[in-house]
């Protein structure tokens with residue numbers, strides 16, 4: 001089976017609330033388990049960044065579905081590559097809501113002094129997400 005890893009950036013639609021984000025996560029975790037998909041979702045008031053991993057077919061199918069979801073807009077693919085091993089093996093969909101505390105981590109992976117998640121390349125984004133996923137108290141889900 002060819003394993004793929006895809007990352008994208010998007011902006012929450014006007015009116016998308018934290019309760020919508022909780023719904024997204026609940027469904028994502030159920031469905032991803034069924035389709036052997038893993039990954040991580042970062043959320044900030046002005047953006048989503050998600051990494052999806054799984055078979056090439058499952059990742060493509062899910063990305064098509066996600067791209068039509070009205071709860072976000074302006075989807076931009078950051079990168080997509082074939083991988084030998086998953087980075088988020090234990091996470092059906094990890095989640096972290098980003099606040100200013102994450103800025104220091106972001107700065108380390110950014111080439112500009114005003115770091116923006118959308119400017120990261122795919123590998124840096126995966127490394128940053130793995131680092132954030134190790135935050136104290138965060139359990140794989």
Ligand SMILES: Cc1cc2nc3c(=O)[nH]c(=O)nc-3n(C[C@H](O)[C@H](O)[C@H](O)COP(=O)(O)O)c2cc1C
Nearest residue numbers: 024027028029031032048050065066069071072093
């Ligand atoms: C930012 C974002 C991330 C999402 N991530 C996932 C995901 O990882 N897995 C998933 O099944 N659905 C995810 N969804 C929800 C899908 O777009 C879709 O609503 C869900 O899979 C249910 O699809 P269906 O009932 O139409 O089959 C996400 C939606 C958004 C807006």
